[in-house]
Amino acid sequence: MNLAREIKKDIYWIGVNDRRTHIFENYWPLPKGVAYNSYIIVDEKVVVIDTIERSKMDDYVENIEQLLNGRKVDYLVINHMEPDHTGAIKALLCHYPDVKIIGNAKTFPMLKNFYGVCENLMEVKEGDSLDLGKHKLNFYMAPMLHWPETMVTFESTEGILFSGDIFGAFGTLDGGIFDDEVDLDYLEEEISRYYSNIVGKYGQPAQTALKKLGGLPIKMVCATHGPIRRSHIADIVAKYDKWSKYDTDKGVVIVFSSMYGNTEKMADIIARFLAEKGIKKIRIHDASKTHPSYIINDIFRYKGVILGSCAYNGNAFPTMETLLFELEHMGVKNHVVAFFGGKAWAGGAMPRFNQFAEKIKWEVVAPSCEACGCPKDEDFETCRNIAYAMADKLDEIC
Structure with missing residues (x-):
């Protein structure tokens, strides 16, 4: 036939x-x-x-x-x-x-x-x-x-x-x-x-x-x-x-890489505070499970991006590094960003995150949060500050 x-x-x-x-x-x-x-x-x-x-x-x-x-x-x-x-x-x-x-x-x-x-x-x-x-x-x-x-x-x-x-x-x-x-x-x-x-x-x-x-x-x-x-x-x-035109909707994509759950816990806390501030479109991705194509697709949809990574060999976790490379290579424009993560004693993802923000020219809306070991009360407070700053920025520009 x-x-x-x-x-x-x-x-x-x-x-x-x-x-x-x-x-x-x-x-x-x-x-x-x-x-x-x-x-x-x-x-x-x-x-x-x-x-x-x-x-x-x-x-x-x-x-x-x-x-x-x-x-x-x-x-x-x-x-x-x-x-x-x-x-x-x-x-x-x-x-x-x-x-x-x-x-x-x-x-x-x-x-x-x-x-x-x-x-x-x-x-x-x-x-x-x-x-x-x-x-x-x-x-x-x-x-x-x-x-x-x-x-x-x-x-x-x-x-x-x-x-x-x-x-x-x-x-x-x-x-x-x-x-x-x-x-x-x-x-x-x-x-x-x-x-x-x-x-x-x-x-x-x-x-x-x-x-x-x-x-x-x-x-x-x-x-x-x-x-x-x-x-x-x-x-x-x-x-x-x-x-x-890189026009986006009001919402936040949270992406984390976590080995033992501590960085994931911070992602959930940030999401809770975002919801408390009235942000309804929140998408959380585990970079170790979700292919970058789905994460990038959501980033094209929503204005806010919050990235978190545990330390790995003194730097960002490999799956987060892959995502950062993809975003830099694609030159995605017109987003606002914040960072969080954790480390055990030294190193960590923050220098790489700062390098990423400078290269891609996204506005950083809040100081980063980097926990040492398991996140403590003061780390959760900083996570709340990240969420509130992101929500306030989205209210202002979206």
Whole structure:
């Protein structure tokens, strides 16, 4: 059975679901799987827009062959060179050796480096177009969203934006492929976790792309992951606008690393005092149990961040160090922060926390609390001061 689905006349979704891969890019957990979306337009000329990850390429090529029934593929558009969208290129070329590959000047060196392909190339620049017959494609560059060669393709006859990774989501497409056919509430965290961890570093390029694409008469958004948007386009655009501006809600993310429970006890005390001050959106994460992608997702949602770590070899605990590195690398902006932790005799996380605050340029709202051994009454009092200072700051700015 051919699983290709017509999304508009002569335009088809030819994607696949991946429920076997546990970790995306060998790092991000995939509890709900992931979809690799590819598309094909069958006109006077036939064009494939992006391919899929190589593990599913046999089924993918078979679907194309059944759909075309002997016709050849004339063009392949590469919006983004990452291997989860280009993994089937060599298989496609084996079946359709004369296909002309469309990309921009930054696409083709990557194409050669990844796959050794350097023939039948067609370079496009900003605003260039390609007539297929009834359908016309226009190409727009979206560099560093989230690779330097990234571009998008707009099909102007039906108003379809083939957006690559932009507006994507984790999660398989379980029956439906459109946003009004699936449970978006079920996918909500996977949509925001995808943005915050895959795209989140590139807020300014996202803002640039939103302004550029805002003038197009978009009636459908076809990303390379997640559901096709036709009924909730304004919703996902508004979310991207908010997230890429680092706009956050009033709430606090508390993250701790604790070996024997003392630092965790301080996290609970701080949370209790935050609630006492009227903060309702409080999320506590154990950095040793929760993958950084979920923690980062919550940090993208909420303005306040309170980090705590026990001492480990004279420094921060390794799982907290991993989180700090991730946040520094991503350059997450516009948060307020406070710190707590513990040590047995010397060292501890406070020098690393101070280094982190300076590097990431977050405002520190209260003096830190560092207990020696088990936290004492005076440590709990300092924890209360941290909670109250954070709540007062959020009341002021949110």
